[in-house]
Amino acid sequence: MEQEFYAHHSNVTDPRDLSSLLVGLPNDLPALSKVVRGAVVHRNETFKRFGFEVPQERFKESEIRFFRDIVQFLGGMHERPADQRLAGTCRDFCITLCAVLRQVGIPARMRGGYADYFPPYAWDDHWVVEYWLDGPDWQIADPQMAEAAEHYAVDFDVDNVPRERFVTAGEAWLACRGGDQDPAVYTASVIEQAGMGVIQGTVVRDLAALNRLEVFPWDSWGLMTRNFDELTEEELTLLDQAAEIGAKGGPLDQAIRLYQEHPQLQAPAHIVGS
Template structure:
C-alpha cells in the first residue's frame, strides 16, 4: 500500500486526535458563505481570500494558529478546511489526502460540490468532513451526518459520481453547485480530474479549470469520454498511488499546469 507521508509544512506541536485538530482549524478559518451564522456579513473584497492557492500563503496570512473571533478568521471554502487538516496530519506522519467530490447532506435530494479529508485509520481510508468537524456547536444542527466517518454514499468522490451517472444509477442533474443551480456531467467531469490531482498531492482550487475540464461534456469526443471513464475508475478506487500517478500523467491535458 502506498501512502502520502511527506510533511510539507512546519507546525507547532499539535494534538494527536483529529477532533482537537479540527477545533484549531475552526478557530482560524470561517467559510466565506457561512458568516451569517456568526452574525456578520463578509465584506465582498474579502471573498478573494479563498483564491489563496498555497497553504503556506494561508498560514502566512494567519500568522499563527491561535484562535480568533470569526470576523478575523481566514475566509475559506471547504477545500481549505480539508487541506489544512490533511497538512496537519501529514506533519505528524499520518497518511492523509484531500478528496474532491459531492456531498449529499447539505440540501435534500442534491449532491453539492464539496471537499473532505481522507485519513488512513484502522486499516482503511476514512472520510472526515473537516468543515463540519471544525464548526462551532450548533452551526450545522440540521445535518444528520457523522463528520468523523462520512459514509461513501453520502460523499461521492469525483470518479464515483462520474461512474454512477454514466451507468444510469444516479441522475447527473442532482449533482453540482446547489447555490448556483449548476448541475450535470460537465460539473462532474471537473471533479474527476481535480480529485485525481488531489490524489497526486496537487490540491487545486475548486474552480480551477484546465485541460479537459473547460470542454463541455456534450462536446467531448468519444475517446475523451473513454479517457474520463478510465480516470474516474482510479479516482473511485482511490488509487493505489502508482495507478493514480500513471493516470495523472497519461495525457498532457490531465495534470494541473502548476504541477511540479
C-alpha cells in the same frame, strides 16, 4: 507505500520555512479538526452561524493557494474569534486539515465529490479529507461541518463521515455513465450548475488530488475545458479511467501513471507551483 506517500507534504501543503509556527500541534484527528475550525471560516456561512457578514473584499482570502501562505496570513494556527479567521471555502478547511495531519505524520488526502447533507440539494459539490489511522481503510473527515451541524442535514460524526453520505466525483460519473443515476442530481450550487459537465471537472481535480496536487474547486485545464457534449470517445474513455481510479481511491500507482501519461489531465505550471 501508499500511506507513506500521503503522509508527506505536497508542494501545496508544505509549510516550508514557517513550520516553527506549527510546533505543538496535537496528534489526533478530533483535536486537529478543532485547530482547523479555529483558523478558518466559510465565507458564505458567517451570518447564519456567527452573526456577521464577511466583507466582499475579504473573499479573496479563499484564493490563497498554498498552505504556507495561509499560515503566514494567519500568523499561526491558534484559535481566534470567527471574524479573524481565514474567510475561505470548503477547500480551505480541507487543505489546512491535510497540512496539519501530514505535519504530524498522519496520511491525508483531499477528495472531490458530492455530499448529501446540504439541503435542498440531493448531492452538492464538496471537498472532504480522507485520512488513514489504523486501517483497514481510509476514513472521511469534514472539518467544515462540526460547528454547522444544526444548519445542515448532519446527524453523524463529522470526523468519520459515513461513506453513503459523500460520493466521490468518480462514483458520480460512473453512476451516470452507466445509467444508474440522473446527472441532474449532482449540482454545484454556488455556480447554479448541474450535470455531467460539472462532474467532469471534479473527476479531473480529484485525480490531481490523488496525485497530491490539491487545487481550487474552480481551477480548470485540459479536459475540463471541453464541453461534455463535444467530448470524443477517446476523451470519454480517459475520463472513465480517471473516474474508476477516483471511485476506488487508487491504486496510487495507477493514479500517478494515468495523470503523468496524459497531458490533458495535467495541471499547468502556475497551479502546480514550485
